[in-house]
Structures are given as structure tokens and as C-alpha cells.
Amino acid sequence: MLEVGNKKETGNRFQFVNKSRKGKINEVVISCKRKEFNHHVGQSYSKFKEIPLASKGWHHKKSVGDHFVINAFGKNPAFSSVSGVDEHSFDSLGLRKEILTQITKVGFLKPTNIQLLAIPHVLDGKNALITAETGNGKTLTFVAPMLQQIAKYKTSFNLLPFNSPLGLIIVPGRELAEQICSVAQSLGKEMEINVKLVTGGKTKKLTLNPKVGQVHLLVGTLGVLSKLTTSGVYDMSFVKHIVLDEADSLLDDSFNEDLLHYLQRFPIQGVASEGTTQPLGMSGVQLTLVSATMPRSLQKILNPLIDVKTIQHISTPYLHCVMNHVPQQFFRMSYSTKAQKLLELASRSKDKGIPMIIFCNHSRSSDWVSFYLNENGISCINLHGGMNAGLRKGRFMKFQRGEEIALSCTDLTSRGLDTVRAGHIINFEFPTFISDYIHRCGRIGRVGSSIDGLITSLVVHRKEIETLQKIEYAARKSESFHNVNANITRILQNHTVVRDEESY
Numbered sequence: 001m002l003e004v005g006n007k008k009e010t011g012n013r014f015q016f017v018n019k020s021r022k023g024k025i026n027e028v029v030i031s032c033k034r035k036e037f038n039h040h041v042g043q044s045y046s047k048f049k050e051i052p053l054a055s056k057g058w059h060h061k062k063s064v065g066d067h068f069v070i071n072a073f074g075k076n077p078a079f080s081s082v083s084g085v086d087e088h089s090f091d092s093l094g095l096r097k098e099i100l101t102q103i104t105k106v107g108f109l110k111p112t113n114i115q116l117l118a119i120p121h122v123l124d125g126k127n128a129l130i131t132a133e134t135g136n137g138k139t140l141t142f143v144a145p146m147l148q149q150i151a152k153y154k155t156s157f158n159l160l161p162f163n164s165p166l167g168l169i170i171v172p173g174r175e176l177a178e179q180i181c182s183v184a185q186s187l188g189k190e191m192e193i194n195v196k197l198v199t200g201g202k203t204k205k206l207t208l209n210p211k212v213g214q215v216h217l218l219v220g221t222l223g224v225l226s227k228l229t230t231s232g233v234y235d236m237s238f239v240k241h242i243v244l245d246e247a248d249s250l251l252d253d254s255f256n257e258d259l260l261h262y263l264q265r266f267p268i269q270g271v272a273s274e275g276t277t278q279p280l281g282m283s284g285v286q287l288t289l290v291s292a293t294m295p296r297s298l299q300k301i302l303n304p305l306i307d308v309k310t311i312q313h314i315s316t317p318y319l320h321c322v323m324n325h326v327p328q329q330f331f332r333m334s335y336s337t338k339a340q341k342l343l344e345l346a347s348r349s350k351d352k353g354i355p356m357i358i359f360c361n362h363s364r365s366s367d368w369v370s371f372y373l374n375e376n377g378i379s380c381i382n383l384h385g386g387m388n389a390g391l392r393k394g395r396f397m398k399f400q401r402g403e404e405i406a407l408s409c410t411d412l413t414s415r416g417l418d419t420v421r422a423g424h425i426i427n428f429e430f431p432t433f434i435s436d437y438i439h440r441c442g443r444i445g446r447v448g449s450s451i452d453g454l455i456t457s458l459v460v461h462r463k464e465i466e467t468l469q470k471i472e473y474a475a476r477k478s479e480s481f482h483n484v485n486a487n488i489t490r491i492l493q494n495h496t497v498v499r500d501e502e503s504y
Contacts, residue, residue: 021045030054030475032068039476041073053472058332058465066332070475074324077317078112078136078447093119096148098190103144106186112137112447118314119145127269127287127306129247132316133323134292134442135449139418142243142288143169143184149286150216151191153240163210164235165196165218168242170259172249174199174221174389175396176416180245181219193217200224201389207231222255226262236265239285246415247289248435251301260305268306287311292442293320293435293484320438320480322471326445328455330468338458339372342428345456346378349424350405354451356424357399358408359440360384365429369408380406383413414439423451430457430464434481437471 023043030039037054045051054068090100090111111119114132121128122145132138146167153166160166169184171177181197188195194213198206198220206224210233218225218234228234242263244250250259269284287306299308322328333341342358349356358373360366363386370382381404383395399407400421407413407422414436422444431437444453459468474481 027073028071029073030068030070030472033066037068043476045476051473051476053469053476055330055332055459055465055468055472058459058468059462061334063332064334064337067330068472069327069329070322070472072325072327072452076325076445076447077133077321078114079110088116090115094123095119095144096151096191098151099144099148099187102187102190103140106183107448108137108140113316114138114314115141117316118142121312121314122146122288123148125149125241125269125286127311128289129294129298129311129313130288130290130315131294131313131319132292133318133321134439135444135446136316137447138290138292139180139183139245139416140187142245142290143180143187146241146243146288147184147188147191147193147217149241150188150193154193154216157238160214160216160238161235162212163215163233164238165215166238166240167217168225168236168239169217169219169245170222170225170242170250171219171245172221172255172415173246173385173412174201174392175383175413176246177219177221178397179416179418184217184219188217195219198224198228199389201393207233222250222259222262226258229262229265239266241286241288242266242268243288243290245290248291248293249415251289251294251298256301260301263305269310293438318480320484322475322481323441323445323455326441326453326455328441328457330457330459333458333460335460338428338460341458342369342426343373343376343378345424345426346373346380346406347376350378353405354423355399355402355421356406356426357413357419357422357443358406358426358428359414359431360408360410361429361431363387363410366408366410369428373406373408378406379404380408382408384410385412411436411439414443417443418446418448419443420446420449421451423453425453425455427455427457430459430461430467432463432467434467434470434484437467438481438484 021044023040025040027041028038029041032038032054037052057063088110090103114130114136118128118130118141122142130138130141150166154160169180171180177197177199181195184195193216195217196215198218200221200223206228229236249255266285268287302308331341346356358369360369363384366382366384370380373380381395381398383392398404425440425444427440431440441455459465470481
């Protein structure tokens with residue numbers, strides 16, 4: 001009888017555990033065409049069994065036409081409570097009245113998690129690595145305290161020489177530089193801080209016939225900053241604070257050798273080399289790195305420049321997690337049906353008046369998408385790194401101002417740009433790296449956006465399916481993405497990546 005009782009008790013326990021693992025049946029997180037793959041709120045999986053993925057069979061040709069949706073199942077985590085942080089107003093962060101006034105004018109009413117955590121740290125003058133989900137207001141997080149520091153520093157000099165900035169913001173792209181410069185000019189207006197923008201396209205003219213004047217904060221791309229410094233147009237010996245925005249891109253192998261060479265001009269605080277000198281009052285340059293994703297090899301990359309132990313990592317709880325406040329739908333397509341699906345999606349967004357950003361992996365694809373949509377009556381402008389500076393100039397702002405309903409672009413536009421107008425992201429070519437997916441998704445569902453948003457991905461090729469399966473796995477397990485490595489250049493160099501162009 002004892003043995004029978006034990007078996008009954010074990011059976012009841014198994015049924016209870018099995019039932020509890022199913023979660024809340026009426027609340028679906030992942031809705032699938034094949035209902036048996038639906039995933040519910042609170043659902044868990046046995047560690048002894050393989051997790052069932054709706055995309056598991058997508059390598060097979062017969063899976064074409066399958067689809068699933070990761071539904072929105074939470075609020076924007078930008079304002080979730082953070083352990084150890086009680087104050088929830090900009091007034092509590094130690095910022096000057098002039099900056100607080102401008103913050104209110106531009107529409108920021110309440111600080112985000114990362115702003116609460118990082119602004120006081122940056123104000124203290126400490127080196128920092130700031131990482132947070134996309135669309136969380138990271139620009140304000142470093143610009144506001146940096147301007148306050150500059151206002152203080154510039155009073156230390158009776159006469160600051162012309163073209164001698166006190167702060168330097170380095171970014172990977174022109175459009176992001178323009179955006180940050182605009183924010184800095186707005187916030188620094190009341191304190192008479194002169195913010196200067198330098199980007200590529202007219203470097204030779206700037207070198208031969210440079211403009212001279214008071215410059216307190218310089219914002220620009222790495223290439224032109226390096227040339228203008230080497231040619232003596234700008235004197236960097238007064239710089240007190242350097243920010244690397246979208247630092248993951250700047251520390252990618254395609255940039256980092258040039259970046260580290262450039263930064264060696266500056267005595268970064270904590271590792272000033274023997275014999276380096278700075279003007280009176282300068283004790284070392286503060287370094288701030290900012291991004292939504294970071295390479296795992298950060299310490300190795302920065303070791304020649306700085307003792308990484310002097311960098312305080314400030315991060316939010318939802319870094320590298322599946323965005324939970326914007327629905328994400330995935331369609332298994334064939335190569336031959338993808339264009340028609342794009343037109344269907346774009347037409348629907350156009351009819352609803354929803355601005356859309358269409359991402360491609362290659363410049364030629366971006367050009368084709370723009371041509372294809374325009375030919376079919378959908379106003380679309382394209383933007384990618386293959387364009388010269390003159391052609392690129394102003395294109396993003398045309399989309400921002402509402403002159404175009406659609407923007408076709410590469411990952412150039414996925415980094416840092418504040419696209420609060422966008423309501424629909426379409427991944428016409430699905431990214432093969434998680435870091436790119438994170439940044440693309442972050443163009444919508446941003447702080448300050450009035451549109452709920454939607455992300456649609458068309459998935460065709462083997463490498464794309466592998467990336468998708470990592471996303472679906474993380475969503476089902478409620479885990480952050482594993483091994484988010486932004487150093488894409490190195491990955492491509494170390495592995496033979498064959499893009500399978502067939503539809504299978």
C-alpha cells in the first residue's frame with residue numbers, strides 16, 4: 001500500500017508541475033500559426049527536454065508561409081523601478097537650473113532608469129561605461145552632465161584659445177553627430193556654451209581655410225576629427241571629457257585601431273603616461289563610453305589605452321533582452337515571394353499613415369527597395385554608407401520632418417538615431433547578428449514616441465533563421481540574449497560566412 005501511495009503522490013505532483021509549467025493559457029506571449037507552439041505568460045520548460053521552437057523547422061522549404069508573433073506583454077522598461085534608486089525627478093540629479101529649464105522645454109518630464117543611475121556618476125568626473133536598452137534617453141544622460149562640467153571648466157580660464165574645445169563627442173556616423181549636436185546646442189544655450197559640429201565631406205576645405213572661434217564642445221565623426229586635429233585646426237590639449245557614443249561600433253575592428261591611435265593623444269585619467277602635460281587645472285581626461293550593446297572583448301581592446309578597472313559599468317536590468325512593449329512578427333518567406341510581402345506590408349502602413357523604416361543588409365538592396373516602393377506609389381527615400389556625404393546630407397531629416405512615409409536603409413541608421421516618428425520597422429533582409437537586431441528594433445518604442453509600433457521581419461536564409469532561433473529561445477525562456485557580440489568585423493574575418501542565396 002505504501003508503494004501504491006507513493007506512486008499516486010508522485011503522479012499528482014507530476015500533474016501539478018506539468019500544469020503550472022503551461023502558464024496562463026489565456027495570456028499568449030508567442031502566437032504561432034501552428035497553435036501547439038504557442039507560449040503563454042508564466043510558461044516554463046523542463047531542463048531535461050528540448051525547448052520547442054516554432055522556427056525549429058524553418059530550414060526546410062516546406063516551412064515557407066509559416067509565421068509567429070512575439071506579442072507586447074509589458075510596459076516600456078525605461079521607467080521601471082531600479083533597485084537603490086528612490087528619486088524620480090531631474091531636480092534630484094544635481095543638474096544646474098539652466099539645464100533643467102531646457103530639459104523641460106524639450107519635453108522631458110521624468111528621468112529614465114539610465115538617466116537616474118548615470119547622470120550623477122558622470123557629473124562626478126569618473127570614467128564610465130553606460131549601457132542601456134535602445135530608446136532610453138542615453139544622449140541626454142551624457143550630454144547634460146558634460147555641458148554642466150564645461151560651464152564650470154570654461155570659468156577656470158581667463159581666455160580660452162580659439163578652436164580649443166573642452167569636451168569631445170566622437171560618433172560613428174554623420175546623422176548621429178548632427179542629432180547629438182542639436183541636442184547639445186539646445187541644452188547649452190542658456191549657459192552660452194558653443195557647440196561645433198564637424199563631419200566628413202569638406203575636410204580638405206576645412207583644413208585649408210578653417211573657421212576660427214570659441215569652441216567649448218566639439219561633436220564629430222572619427223575620421224574628420226583625426227584629420228582636423230593632426231592638421232592643427234583644433235587644439236585638443238584643453239579637452240577634459242571625451243564621450244564615445246555608440247561605442248560598440250567605434251570599438252569594432254573596422255574602427256578601433258584608428259580610434260585607439262587617436263585617443264593616445266589624450267592623457268586619460270588613471271593612466272596618464274610619463275611626460276604628458278596639460279594646461280593648469282587639468283588632471284586627466286574623463287572617458288565615457290555609451291551604447292546599447294558592447295563587444296565581449298572590451299577589456300582587451302581598451303587595455304593599451306586605459307586601466308579598465310577605472311571604468312565603472314552602469315547598466316539597466318533589461319539590457320540585451322527581447323523588447324517586451326512592442327510586438328514583433330516573423331514570416332518565413334522564399335526569395336521569390338519576399339518583394340510582394342514587402343509591398344503588402346508597406347502599403348498597409350501607408351494607408352494607415354504609419355511612417356516606416358525598412359532595413360537591408362546591403363547598400364544595393366536599400367537602393368532597390370527605395371526604387372521598388374517608389375515605382376509602386378509609396379514615397380520612399382534611401383540612406384546608406386555607400387552614398388557620398390553630399391548625397392546623404394539631409395536625407396534622414398526629410399524622413400523625420402514627414403516629407404517621406406518610408407526610409408530604406410542599412411544598419412547605418414540603426415545606431416542611436418532618435419526616430420520617434422517611426423511606427424513600423426520592416427526587416428526586409430533579416431540581420432545575421434543579434435546586436436544588429438537589437439539596434440534595429442530600438443528605432444521604435446522609444447521614450448517620447450506617441451506610436452505603439454510594430455516590428456516585422458522577413459526571414460529567408462539559413463544564417464537569418466539561426467539568428468531568429470536565438471531570439472525566439474530568449475523570448476520563451478525570458479532570458480537576455482547570450483553572447484551579444486557587436487564586433488561583427490572580427491566575426492566575419494574569423495569565420496567563413498557563406499550567404500546562401502537560395503530559397504529553401
